[in-house]
Amino acid sequence: MTDASPRPRASLRNALKLLPPASRRMLTGSVVAGLAAGGASAGLLTFINAALVKGQAANPAAAVAGFIGLCLLSLTAGVASEILALRLTQRSLHDLRLWLSRRILRAPLQKLASHGLHRLTAALTDDVASVAHAHQALPVVFIEGSVALGALIYVGTLSGALLLLLLFLLGLGLGVFFLAQRRSLRWMRLAREADDALFGNFRALTEGCKELKMDARRRAAFLEDELGVSADLLRTRNTAGFTIFILGAHASQILIYAAIGLVLFAPQFLANAGADAATGWTLAILFIMGPIMAIANSLPVLGQGFVALRNLEALGVSLPQEPATDAGPPLALKRPGVLEFAGVKHRYRAADGEQGFVLGPLDVRFEPGELVFIIGGNGDGKTTMALLLLGLLYPESGEIRLNGETIGEDERDAYRQNFAAVFADAFVFDSLLGYDDPQSVAQARKLIVELDLNHKLSLEDGRFTTTDLSRGQRKRLALLAAYIEDRPFYVFDEWAAEQDPVFREIFYKDMLPRLKARGKTIIVITHDDRHYHLADRLLRLEAGKIEPLPSSWAAPASDDRQSPAGTMRKTASQTRPAAR
Numbered sequence: 001m002t003d004a005s006p007r008p009r010a011s012l013r014n015a016l017k018l019l020p021p022a023s024r025r026m027l028t029g030s031v032v033a034g035l036a037a038g039g040a041s042a043g044l045l046t047f048i049n050a051a052l053v054k055g056q057a058a059n060p061a062a063a064v065a066g067f068i069g070l071c072l073l074s075l076t077a078g079v080a081s082e083i084l085a086l087r088l089t090q091r092s093l094h095d096l097r098l099w100l101s102r103r104i105l106r107a108p109l110q111k112l113a114s115h116g117l118h119r120l121t122a123a124l125t126d127d128v129a130s131v132a133h134a135h136q137a138l139p140v141v142f143i144e145g146s147v148a149l150g151a152l153i154y155v156g157t158l159s160g161a162l163l164l165l166l167l168f169l170l171g172l173g174l175g176v177f178f179l180a181q182r183r184s185l186r187w188m189r190l191a192r193e194a195d196d197a198l199f200g201n202f203r204a205l206t207e208g209c210k211e212l213k214m215d216a217r218r219r220a221a222f223l224e225d226e227l228g229v230s231a232d233l234l235r236t237r238n239t240a241g242f243t244i245f246i247l248g249a250h251a252s253q254i255l256i257y258a259a260i261g262l263v264l265f266a267p268q269f270l271a272n273a274g275a276d277a278a279t280g281w282t283l284a285i286l287f288i289m290g291p292i293m294a295i296a297n298s299l300p301v302l303g304q305g306f307v308a309l310r311n312l313e314a315l316g317v318s319l320p321q322e323p324a325t326d327a328g329p330p331l332a333l334k335r336p337g338v339l340e341f342a343g344v345k346h347r348y349r350a351a352d353g354e355q356g357f358v359l360g361p362l363d364v365r366f367e368p369g370e371l372v373f374i375i376g377g378n379g380d381g382k383t384t385m386a387l388l389l390l391g392l393l394y395p396e397s398g399e400i401r402l403n404g405e406t407i408g409e410d411e412r413d414a415y416r417q418n419f420a421a422v423f424a425d426a427f428v429f430d431s432l433l434g435y436d437d438p439q440s441v442a443q444a445r446k447l448i449v450e451l452d453l454n455h456k457l458s459l460e461d462g463r464f465t466t467t468d469l470s471r472g473q474r475k476r477l478a479l480l481a482a483y484i485e486d487r488p489f490y491v492f493d494e495w496a497a498e499q500d501p502v503f504r505e506i507f508y509k510d511m512l513p514r515l516k517a518r519g520k521t522i523i524v525i526t527h528d529d530r531h532y533h534l535a536d537r538l539l540r541l542e543a544g545k546i547e548p549l550p551s552s553w554a555a556p557a558s559d560d561r562q563s564p565a566g567t568m569r570k571t572a573s574q575t576r577p578a579a580r
């Protein structure tokens with residue numbers, strides 16, 4: 001089956017849906033409080049002008065109460081709006097990170113690889129932060145916008161002609177701004193692409209740090225031609241985007257300067273508009289100046305947040321989701337069942353569109369309790385076969401069956417719960433993660449000693465005291481983690497490659513037999529031909545196909561016999577699992 005996913009349709013509406021209901025309520029609360037604060041400020045404007053123009057109010061006590069009320073409302077609503085915005089920012093950072101992390105963990109492995117891990121890191125860090133900053137900027141726009149709106153209404157009460165003039169100037173500013181923001185958002189999107197490339201280079205920098213330190217020529221080329229180029233692209237594109245945004249946003253200042261010019265050079269025009277018009281106009285302009293500038297400063301942040309939100313949404317939506325089984329997977333077995341590959345075929349897509357590596361079609365059957373070694377040369381498809389076995393890669397055609405049941409898309413996560421695996425590039429967590437029950441902890445402590453890790457680390461409060469280990473030690477710790485998972489199937493990809501002879505012996509002659517004695521089906525990818533004779537069966541891959549073993553490979557023990565399809569099998573009695 002293929003994992004083709006529909007192209008995402010990124011839109012602000014879809015993007016806002018990313019916010020959980022609690023965050024959306026907070027956003028609404030912040031906006032409403034912002035509008036109330038802005039309204040109260042505009043009310044104050046009317047109040048102050050009335051006091052200036054008309055002098056002593058008819059009811060001074062009511063006037064003082066009204067003034068204090070408006071001040072308090074403006075203050076408390078403003079504070080409430082900003083605190084809600086702050087909480088929203090922190091919550092949206094938290095929620096977006098978890099949302100994307102969950103989607104990443106539930107996306108097919110191949111899809112993640114095709115996205116590029118550096119792109120995912122860029123999204124988890126830069127995009128999420130830009131969205132959070134935009135959340136913080138949003139209430140500012142509403143608070144300041146409503147102050148500006150209040151001032152406009154106030155000018156309207158003074159004179160219709162003055163309101164029209166103000167609206168004309170404002171419209172002029174907005175028109176320039178919208179023209180500018182289209183171009184600006186284009187630059188910001190391009191900058192976002194450069195950000196992805198930069199994160200790719202950061203990954204090369206951290207993972208290839210040793211290689212870069214060792215060779216000055218390579219280091220200089222990396223810094224100048226790779227990292228330098230992407231950092232420069234990001235700089236120039238962001239600068240262009242922000243500059244256009246700033247120019248566009250500040251075009252609204254035309255309004256302020258033109259309005260001030262009116263007071264200075266056309267006082268007659270204001271006098272014609274009415275007796276209160278000159279004071280009211282001046283006050284309104286003074287009131288409107290701050291909000292316009294604040295909105296102008298917030299808009300680039302909002303623009304960048306919008307670009308990031310669209311990117312996050314596009315990335316999140318483009319990650320197809322597997323049904324996850326968080327509790328009690330129905331397919332998980334207590335003991336291994338029969339595992340079958342029926343015509344299983346997998347093809348990697350090559351980056352240049354050329355035909356990639358093809359594994360299969362494979363027809364294989366793993367009996368319960370069997371110890372099978374998969375052997376073959378570099379690049380012959382052993383790891384690919386293991387990933388298919390584990391349900392991490394999907395067959396392009398053919399079927400994988402467990403106890404006769406075909407594993408479909410919905411069962412994949414449940415199916416995977418039957419396996420414990422140690423991969424060739426084993427990653428180790430610094431805690432037992434979900435296996436901190438007393439029995440698992442006791443077993444882990446015992447294994448730390450058996451795997452000779454006790455000189456290096458211990459388990460304290462469910463955490464390993466260190467994971468700064470040699471490659472061999474790390475693989476041993478990964479073996480420990482797999483061992484305590486106690487799954488019916490075990491897969492080891494070149495576990496012994498980094499081990500010294502003593503631990504190779506322990507692995508092949510102690511750990512594997514112990515797992516086998518517990519009734520596990522064990523599949524081991526190995527190049528250790530000295531230990532091939534310990535397997536119940538050898539399965540040789542060559543160029544993605546199961547091939548017969550060379551005739552020169554006589555069965556290593558007298559009771560071994562050659563099976564027809566590239567496998568070497570022991571007698572049935574030897575493959576039978578021992579009692580647990």
Ligand SMILES: Nc1ncnc2c1ncn2[C@@H]1O[C@H](COP(=O)(O)OP(=O)(O)OP(=O)(O)O)[C@@H](O)[C@H]1O
Pocket residue numbers: 113348349350356357376377378379380381382383384385
């Ligand atoms: N993600 C991928 N995209 C495209 N091709 C890949 C990918 N992963 C592996 N391949 C190709 O598939 C082929 C089989 O790789 P695989 O890792 O399964 O081989 P292997 O037998 O495990 O090799 P080794 O003994 O070196 O570990 C190789 O030619 C490899 O280049």
